[in-house]
Amino acid sequence: MQASLDIADAGFLVYLVEREPSIGGHMAQLDKTFPTLDCSSCILTPKMVDVARHPNIQLISYAEVVGADGGIGHFKVGVKQKPRYVDVDRCTGCGLCVEACRLKGRISSEFDVGVSKRGAVYIPFPQAVPLKATIDPERCVFITRGVCGKVPACEEACSAEAIDFQQKEEMIGLEVGAIIVATGFDLFDARLKPEFGYGLYPNVITGLQFERLSSASGPTRGKITLNGQEPKKVVFIQCVGSRDKSVGVEYCSRVCCMFTAKQAHLVKEKIPDAEVTVLYIDVRAFGKGFEEFYDRVRGEGVMYRRGNASEICKRGERLIVMAEDTLLGESVQLEADLVVLATGITPRGDAQDLATLLRLSTSPDGFFQEAHPKLRPVETEREGVYLAGCCQGPKDIPDGVAQAKAAASSVIIALRNGMEVS
Amino acid sequence: MEGQNLAQAYRLFECIQCGRCTGGCPMSLKTRFNIRRLIYEALVDEDMDLQSKEVLWDCSTCATCTLRCPKGLDPTDMVIGMRSILVDGGRIPPTIRDALKSLAIRGNPLTMAREERADWAEGLGVKEISEGAEVLYFVGCSPSYDPRVQKVAKAMVQAFKKAEVEFGILGNEEVCCGSEARRMGETGLFEMLREMNLETLERYPVELVVTTSPHCYNAFQNEYQGLNLKVQHYTQFVAGLINEGRLPLSKEVRRIVTYQDPCFLGKQNKIFEEPRKILRSIPGLELRELDRSRERSLCCEGGGGRMWAEGTNPEERLAHTRVQEAMDLGAEVLATACPFCLLTLEDAAKTVAGEGGIQVMDIMELVVEAL
Amino acid sequence: MKVRKFLEVKEGDTLATLRGFLQRLLEKEIVEALLVPLEAPSGDTVMPALVKEPARLEKANPLAPVMPVNAARLVSSLTIGKPKEKIGALLRSCEIRALIELVKLQQAHLENLMIIGLDCLGTYEVTDYAKLISSEDGSPTMGLVRGAKEGSLSPHEGYQFRSACRICEYPVPQNTALTIGLLGVDGKRILVEAQEELAERLELTEGEAASREEVIKKLVEARIEERDRLFAQFRERVVDIRGLLAQFSTCTGCYNCTVACPICYCKECLFRTSTFEHESDRYLRWAQRKGAIQMPTDTLLFQLTRLNHMVTSCVGCGMCESACPSDIPLTTIFRAVGQEVQAMFDYLPGRSLEDELPLATFKEDELTELGETQ
């Protein structure tokens, strides 16, 4: 989004292709941001609106790039527009169809990372841009089985007559001078570390799930509760799927130390009498204001214990986190009502496919490879194709924004030079 | 210079001291055995004195530390290396010395005669492998000699016969796989036993070796370089038989059973499904899972020579904890698939539950009940 | 280097000696004009006047224990247009402190200004002074001048000093070019403190006033004791907004306080603008909603706004209280509230030109939450 805005502000036409029904990415899922504790959606939403409203940006959401031929100055990009089964020109985003869907509340919400449920027709979140409904073709019974009552409930509910089951996949051809890849990241699947019992114990959750829990716009309206109960002992575990060769993730995910510190702070803020412990190896509070924030969080009574957790099991209703406190040199068993796993950042599952498609290379960690690690951090080996954000490697928000603007700079240069030639 | 050499040999410099090894170590809670600190001492103390480190004998080589290490190090191997230094220096507990001596002389750690190894099979009509068979059943030391575990071997035979498996045993030619010798620090002895077994095995044209013990299985699978045979633990083999319909389990066994994953089978070789599959195939049997199971299973303390060394805290036993957990679950039977687990857990069951309390059984014994 | 010298009192007449000294300042062209209190034609008070002709200083009476206006306001008028001639201003401590604040607020300038400070022995209300001077044979002044040596400054029997003076911790002026000292000095001499080169031009004599510091200290301690007593009473009276409302309930909205206050510098007070001229039906609507509203309206808002605007700069001269027809204890209120706010910013109004105005500084923990500042 940032890259699009910069290029569009410089006077060039931008096609923004997003695979999900809404722009916003992972940041839309966050509650507050570290270290300033700004509300994430409060600072993101205006940006999303800017993108939607910008005369030079054409937003193509729920679509995927399927090919890119040509070179700098004359790329021909093929985009596959997936059918939403909703006519976006008619849809007002009123949500009546969402309320009406027979599967309402039965499908785990991607946006809330499973903390809440949605229906087969859904709007990912209230601030979504574009604010249009989308029908999940894999779950909608009318699409999968061909029947849904006499008339599909959504169709019946929609006063704008926007539901359109006849929609087909469409191919869009774009001609562009330069391409920015900002496909983001996936989060490490905590199931790959079975010793933590994620997926087994409902009160072992990931950092992102915590964000949805503590978010005021989330399913619990910002109350940190599990089954209606406030946890009194909360343990945060760092480096879950980071710095861990045993699961093939050698690198540091860069953001988890701080998002954990922030979450620990939020627990302390919302449940002052909660005991909050963070288990860590190294606290990487490297950015501007980070160390200060880490100091503050410790000052608020969050207990940092050096030693990463090895295992989680259950004793009665409580979780037991087994770890060594390496500074005591002793094994400890910590009781917990809630364990939050700081799952790391991994390359997107389809990163390799996209790399092949765009003829980019990936570095050993699986992220897209920049042209030179020091001096050309946003360029790729393919001229005219640039990288922004976490698709190149883990990044926090300001670094992601800076890199996006940097990529925009490269694109503006390319486009302006092209202008002079023609 | 011991610290330096160890650091070099086991790549200890790569350790980031995160503590995952010790945190997961089942012994770290009941003894002063702290593997993370051992690594660190080896790194920072060039003149590290291992001789006084009795705690080294606490390790059951369950390898949780190795599995949990985020940097791909093998602390279990380091403990073994440290033990071998102790063994070389002669500072070892007498019980260990006896076991090792017996292994060297008699090919088993139980101080039993080599010639009595196949006595258990008398009258069962078991073929010697020399008579020719597709499958070699490698019995192992305790199933051969220990009266309790012999029942497992016998059950195995019964099942094999039922499924009409063409199998044979090595008889008195069988010697210990050496797994425990290696883990007690006697690398030389392990290599000798390995050579002996390899030589024996080479002589017979079998396609598959099936073991009773996960320890034997692990040794063959992972530590017998040059063994070109397919090796299976019996749970894999028997699960296969059931799958193919060769072993019909028809009798109901109306019992509530829980299952202890042996470290050498589960954690170390990721064989989690097959034992459960067998148990689930037994009609009437209700399988309840322990909280700590599979990758998070709790060690019974039987491995790594611990059958012959008490360790520094003999009072608290993990096997007791385990039996208690099984009882809390309401299980009538605590099943396992490892001779060491069987022995340690049964011992514990007697103390914790008394006679007539929870029963400890090998999976094979349950299988036979269902035949 | 400031030096301490003395002026010999001629014929036991301190006032005459002082007048002579002031004349000398003009004659020697140390200053070209002098702002000093002259005895008013009515004879029962003094008023600051700008004097060019030395002879006119015959009527000067800086020792009179009365202060009808805070002269800082006058210095503001004199200097805001940046005078071309050097002006000397003879001021009390509270006047100088108010002036310092006004300079920071860009309402006065110090170029071409010489601040002459005089030990303040306390002041009476204007009416009390007038009564005293007409009823007594001598003047209300000399008793105080005599007591200055020991620091025993008791008011005339049956009278009181103004409350601001009773709790004033600054009898001795600071930030002066020239200080005229009476406290701790025997009646035969007057102390003069000035830069060495200035002192040389003033024909002074050497001498000592060994007990001066001691005397001042004792005096200030007694004042602080009185101050704390008053503050404690005030805080007992005013524990919540209702208490405060009671304090201000007699305000008639005459705005005398804003006129008297040396700091209140707005050209036109917001409260005297059309902003607070409401429509008739609005008054009625309010009365409807609350059952009754006090007319005049907005007096509490006015007082709170003034408190809000002034309290960080309030030097405690008490002119507001003297001017108040309703006898609202404004000095105590402003000083007690000011004490807390000023402490928060480590700010003492009038202390120094270097201290930044609290309004223009930011402190992370300032007034974070209501009630947290205790």
Added chain:
Amino acid sequence: MGLRIGVYVCHCGVNIAATVDVEAVTRFALGLPSVAIARDYTYMCSDPGQALIKEDIKKFGLTKVVVASCSPMMHEPTFRGTIQEAGLNPYCLEMANIREQCSWVHEEEEEATRKAIQLVAAAVDKAFLLEPLEERRVAVTSAALVIGGGIAGMQAALDIANAGFQVYLVEKEPRLGGHLAQLDKTFPTLEPVAPLLAEEIREVEGHPNIDLLTSAEVIGLEGYIGNFKVNVTDQATIRELKVGTILVATGYDLFDARLKPEYGYGIYEKVITGLEFERLVSLSGSRKFWVNGKEPQDVLFIQCVGSRDKSVGQEYCSRICCMYTAKQALLVKEMLPQARVTVLYMDVRAYGKGFEEFYDQVRGEGVLYRRGNPSEIYKNGKRLIVRVEDTLLGEPVQLEADLVVLATGITPRRDSPKIANLLKLPRSPDGFFMEAHPKLRPVDTVTEGIYLAGCCQGPKDIPDTVTQAKAAAASAMIPLCQGQVKVEAVTSIIDEELCSGCGICAEMCVYDALSLHERKGVMTINEVLCKGCGACAAACPSKAIKLSHFTPAQILAQVDALV
């Protein structure tokens, strides 16, 4: 034409309608004086919603429009656009936030509806008094100034120049390159710095669009975005440069290790800083690495010297020391395989791409990492003794060393208060220049047209610096591309009759938009610089400042409707 107000209440799907009775709100609005029409609709911001408003403006001849929906942060620009298209001045719009401030925070329908009604009433009362405002634009000088010729400044200058704009690059020193020129190799790739840098410098020097001023300093600045006038000392003369945007890349200083006397830096010659180590290695080149003519046997690196240390006023982490120390430790190990190389640390912050892998490699080569930060260094004979608690052993230890390398941190430049003053840049508590928003505007400053790159904003490694430089270049280019900039229409207005010229407003203004008119003795406002934040209006005791669109009368009308 009389006052005719249209009120539009949005359901926001179920967001508002589920807790607020929007129909009741609409009915209420219809009953208010001067309200010509009131409607509710599912999504006011949708195209049909906007069309409805436009139609009504024509049909009813509306003069003011009130939209009750979400936060104005969200859609005020949308609706301003809407009414403008229908021929109204965009500032004749008032919004009542009945979503974020009402339906989202209240659960009880009756109360929420009552509050929504009050908010709408307040908005209508304010709308009575709204006045049309004019938006203006000013032309932009098509050139940029880059202050600082380190890697950040050079990269930014190149980007802007490559996009075809004139760039003035001002460097204080006689040569380009900054701190980077002092380094030997970079982490984690161990690439030599010199050739990389030489290439970059050549490119800058040879660029037709870059006017390079070395040994030059900025001494004066006036103007605003699009039209800055900058005075620069160039050799003995003073040049006035006219530029549209300014990019600050003034870099950093290294922490002075003498401020930690316990380490004996400056006393023991074998205690050196990381940068000195770089020079030592660079100079020794392919030759042996010698200290005092001998190969050191024990080399000790100490992390966090002047970082994460409140005792020397450096609270923050310097971000690069962990990795440059790892690199230096590896270099020693490569040159002297037999030497014992130890790194003393608190946390190893190997956060960047390839960093953890590099840290793994360095340890794998036999560099010993011990956790614990040393307390002091003293001498025993010829050897240095470092006293430290090994926190993983939980024991104090004394380590011998032949060479101690202090990983000194990054501090703001000593002259940064001066630069901050000159450019009117606020600084964050750590002393670095402050960005406009820590998350979403990391290279912008509160002053439009001035941008930040590199370590002057906070510690950064090379790729982050280059990235940020390019990012700042993008920001600095956009106004140049656009050719003109919009000026905020909502600004402060000074009533000269009331103003006493006390200057408190100027102290409050972060945009430096207010100044004293010397002759009149009153404040004046530069409307191009004013962002309409209202800080001055709030601070003015005389209420001589009014903020257009938020005048006291307008706000009081709103308040009155609410209480």
